[in-house]
Amino acid sequence: MSNEKTTPISELGEFGLIEHLTKNFSTKNSSTKKSIGDDAAVLDYGTKKTVITTDLLAEGIHFDLMYMPLKHLGYKSIVVNLSDVYAMNAKPKQVLVSLALSSRFTVEAVSEIYAGIEHACNVYGVDLIGGDTTSSQSGLVISVTAIGEADEENIVYRNGAKPGDLICVTGDLGAAFLGLQILEREKRIWLEHPGVQPELGNEYLIQRQLKPEARKDIIELFEELNLKPTAMLDVSDGIASDLKHLCKQSNVGCEINEATVPIAETTYNTALELNFDPIVCALNGGEDYELLFTISPEDETKLTNETEISVIGIITQNANETILKTKSGNYHNITAQGWKHF
Amino acid sequence: MSNEKTTPISELGEFGLIEHLTKNFSTKNSSTKKSIGDDAAVLDYGTKKTVITTDLLAEGIHFDLMYMPLKHLGYKSIVVNLSDVYAMNAKPKQVLVSLALSSRFTVEAVSEIYAGIEHACNVYGVDLIGGDTTSSQSGLVISVTAIGEADEENIVYRNGAKPGDLICVTGDLGAAFLGLQILEREKRIWLEHPGVQPELGNEYLIQRQLKPEARKDIIELFEELNLKPTAMLDVSDGIASDLKHLCKQSNVGCEINEATVPIAETTYNTALELNFDPIVCALNGGEDYELLFTISPEDETKLTNETEISVIGIITQNANETILKTKSGNYHNITAQGWKHF
Numbered sequence: 045m046s047n048e049k050t051t052p053i054s055e056l057g058e059f060g061l062i063e064h065l066t067k068n069f070s071t072k073n074s075s076t077k078k079s080i081g082d083d084a085a086v087l088d089y090g091t092k093k094t095v096i097t098t099d100l101l102a103e104g105i106h107f108d109l110m111y112m113p114l115k116h117l118g119y120k121s122i123v124v125n126l127s128d129v130y131a132m133n134a135k136p137k138q139v140l141v142s143l144a145l146s147s148r149f150t151v152e153a154v155s156e157i158y159a160g161i162e163h164a165c166n167v168y169g170v171d172l173i174g175g176d177t178t179s180s181q182s183g184l185v186i187s188v189t190a191i192g193e194a195d196e197e198n199i200v201y202r203n204g205a206k207p208g209d210l211i212c213v214t215g216d217l218g219a220a221f222l223g224l225q226i227l228e229r230e231k232r233i234w235l236e237h238p239g240v241q242p243e244l245g246n247e248y249l250i251q252r253q254l255k256p257e258a259r260k261d262i263i264e265l266f267e268e269l270n271l272k273p274t275a276m277l278d279v280s281d282g283i284a285s286d287l288k289h290l291c292k293q294s295n296v297g298c299e300i301n302e303a304t305v306p307i308a309e310t311t312y313n314t315a316l317e318l319n320f321d322p323i324v325c326a327l328n329g330g331e332d333y334e335l336l337f338t339i340s341p342e343d344e345t346k347l348t349n350e351t352e353i354s355v356i357g358i359i360t361q362n363a364n365e366t367i368l369k370t371k372s373g374n375y376h377n378i379t380a381q382g383w384k385h386f
Numbered sequence: 387m388s389n390e391k392t393t394p395i396s397e398l399g400e401f402g403l404i405e406h407l408t409k410n411f412s413t414k415n416s417s418t419k420k421s422i423g424d425d426a427a428v429l430d431y432g433t434k435k436t437v438i439t440t441d442l443l444a445e446g447i448h449f450d451l452m453y454m455p456l457k458h459l460g461y462k463s464i465v466v467n468l469s470d471v472y473a474m475n476a477k478p479k480q481v482l483v484s485l486a487l488s489s490r491f492t493v494e495a496v497s498e499i500y501a502g503i504e505h506a507c508n509v510y511g512v513d514l515i516g517g518d519t520t521s522s523q524s525g526l527v528i529s530v531t532a533i534g535e536a537d538e539e540n541i542v543y544r545n546g547a548k549p550g551d552l553i554c555v556t557g558d559l560g561a562a563f564l565g566l567q568i569l570e571r572e573k574r575i576w577l578e579h580p581g582v583q584p585e586l587g588n589e590y591l592i593q594r595q596l597k598p599e600a601r602k603d604i605i606e607l608f609e610e611l612n613l614k615p616t617a618m619l620d621v622s623d624g625i626a627s628d629l630k631h632l633c634k635q636s637n638v639g640c641e642i643n644e645a646t647v648p649i650a651e652t653t654y655n656t657a658l659e660l661n662f663d664p665i666v667c668a669l670n671g672g673e674d675y676e677l678l679f680t681i682s683p684e685d686e687t688k689l690t691n692e693t694e695i696s697v698i699g700i701i702t703q704n705a706n707e708t709i710l711k712t713k714s715g716n717y718h719n720i721t722a723q724g725w726k727h728f
Contacts, residue, residue, distance in 0.1 A: 077435065078541075082635075084473075084534070085439070087436040087437075088435050094430070096480075097425060097516060098531055100484035104522075105521050106520070131425035132425050134426070140440045142442035178448070180527065187440070187484050191438065289401075
C-alpha cells in the first residue's frame with residue numbers, strides 16, 4: 045500500500061467523492077427509471093410487487109479491517125442484502141449504499157469499497173441507485189438497502205411451513221464460522237509476533253467468511269423446476285436460530301436429522317482440529333448465506349438430481365419445538381445461540 | 387432520568403428488542419403488503435411509480451446527544467428523509483430504520499428514539515416496514531430509507547428549470563442554523579460551568595434545529611393549485627449549495643434578490659446579536675428542510691395568496707452562474723459553503 049497515491053476525502057468533498065465513486069456505474073434494469081443524482085431514485089415495477097430490505101454493518105462488530113480487505117467488504121455488504129431478497133423468492137434489482145467514514149479513510153480506501161460494491165452489482169445484475177456518504181467520529185459503518193421484484197404469487201414468506209413439509213438447505217454449513225475462527229487466530233498471532241507471516245491454509249473456509257455469495261442460482265432453479273417453497277429465509281444467524289424464526293412464524297415445530305446436515309469435508313476436519321463440534325458449527329455458525337426452506341412432500345421428487353440442496357428434516361405439529369436427531373439416534377432440543385453483538 | 391428504569395439491551399437480545407420497539411406500530415398504507423418480520427418488506431404500487439431515498443445520521447457529526455433529546459432525534463431522522471421524498475413531488479408511504487448502538491444505550495434510551503420515530507410515522511402517515519438493529523463500537527448511527535409513490539407525470543426532478551422560471555422557497559430560512567449556534571453556545575457554557583442552567587430563549591430557532599418538519603402541506607397545496615414545479619429539491623445544505631445543484635443539473639444560472647429571501651424576524655435579530663450576517667445564515671445555514679423550487683412564469687398567479695411561499699429570484703441562461711442581487715443593488719456571486727463534515 046505504501047507506494048499508492050492517497051487522497052484525503054476533504055480534497056474532493058461530498059459531492060465530488062460521490063461523483064468519483066459512482067461514475068462507472070451504469071443502470072442494468074428497466075425498472076430503474078432515475079438513479080443517483082436527485083433527492084430520491086424512481087422505480088417502476090408495473091404490476092410486479094416490490095420487495096425491500098436493509099442491513100447495517102459496523103466496524104469491529106460485523107467486520108475487522110485487519111483481515112477484511114475493503115473490496116471484499118464492499119462486495120459482502122451488497123451480497124448479504126441480496127441474500128434477503130432471494131430469501132423472499134424475489135429478484136434483487138437495485139441497491140442504495142450509505143457510508144459513515146472516519147477521517148482515517150482516504151479516497152483510495154473508499155474507492156476500494158466501491159470497487160467491491162460495483163463488482164457485486166455486476167455479478168448479481170443490480171443497479172446502485174443512491175445513498176449517503178458522511179463522516180463518522182470513529183469506525184466505518186455501511187448501511188445497504190436492497191430492492192427486488194416478484195410476482196405476488198411467487199413471494200415466499202417465513203410463515204407458510206406446514207407439518208409434514210420437508211426442511212431443505214442449500215450448499216453446506218459452518219464454513220464461514222470456521223473461516224472467521226482462523227482469521228481471528230492469525231490476527232492474535234500477528235498482534236503478538238508482527239513479523240510472522242499468516243498461515244491461513246484452508247482457503248475455502250476463509251473465502252466463505254470474506255466473500256460469501258447469495259444463492260441467485262437457487263431462485264432461478266426454483267423457477268426452472270416450477271417449485272415454490274412453503275417458507276424460506278436465508279442463513280445469517282445459523283440455522284438453529286433461523287429454524288426457530290421459521291417455526292415461530294409458521295406456528296410449527298421441526299425435527300432435524302444430524303446425519304443429513306451438509307458439512308464440507310474441510311469444514312468437518314478443521315472443526316475437529318480447532319476443538320469445535322462440527323454439528324455445532326453447522327447449526328450455530330451463521331453467515332453462510334445459504335437458503336433454508338420448506339417444501340411440500342409431493343415436491344421432493346423435483347429435487348432428486350439437485351446436489352446443491354439437502355433435505356435435512358421435517359416440519360412437525362409441536363409448535364416452537366426444534367429437535368435434533370443425532371447420528372447415534374438420540375433427540376436433543378436445538379438451542380439457538382444466534383446474534384451475540386450486544 | 388435517575389429514577390427511571392434502565393434495562394441493558396443484552397437482556398432482551400436483538401429479536402426481543404425489535405419486538406419491544408415495534409409492537410405499537412400498525413400499517414397505514416394499502417401499498418404496505420408485508421411489514422416487519424420477514425427477510426424483506428413487500429410493497430405494491432400498482433401503476434404508481436416508487437420513489438426511494440436514504441440518509442445516514444452519525445453521532446458527533448449530525449447530532450450531539452448533549453442537547454438533542456433522543457425522541458427528537460428519532461423524529462428528525464424520519465423527517466429529513468421524508469423531506470427528500472416530498473422534494474420529488476411524491477408522497478412518502480414507508481420507512482426502514484437501521485440503528486447502530488454502542489453499549490451505553492439502554493432499552494429505555496432506544497425506546498425514546500423509537501417514540502420519536504413512531505410520532506413522525508403518525509404525523510406523516512408512513513409505515514415503518516423494516517430495518518436492522520445492531521451494536522457499534524462507539525457512537526450512535528441512524529440510517530433511514532424512505533419510500534414514496536407518485537404518478538409518473540407528477541414527479542419533479544432537479545433538472546427541469548428553464549431560463550425565465552421563477553425561483554420559490556417555502557417558509558423561512560436560516561433559523562435551524564441559528565438554533566444550532568445557540569445550542570452549541572449553551573453547551574460550551576455548561577461544560578465550563580456545569581451548575582449554570584441554560585438560557586436558551588428563542589424557542590423558534592431551537593425548535594427548527596431539534597424538531598424540523600417536512601413540507602407535506604406544500605405537496606398537497608401543489609395538488610390543490612394544480613401546480614407542478616419545473617424543478618425542486620429540499621433545503622438541507624443551505625440554498626446557496628442547493629441552488630448550485632439545481633442550476634448544474636438544469637444547465638442554467640440564477641439570480642436571487644436578497645430583499646425577497648424570507649427570514650423570520652427572530653432569525654434576523656438573533657443573527658445580528660450573534661454577529662452573523664442574516665443573509666449568510668439564510669443562504670448557507672442549511673437544515674431548514676424547506677422546499678426550493680422553480681415554476682413557469684405563467685404559474686405565478688396561482689401563488690398570489692400563498693403566504694408560505696416566497697418568490698426569491700429568477701432562472702437565467704448563464705449556466706452555473708448563481709448571483710445575489712443585494713438590497714443595495716450590488717451583484718455578488720453566491721458561494722456555497724455546504725457540507726462541512728469531512
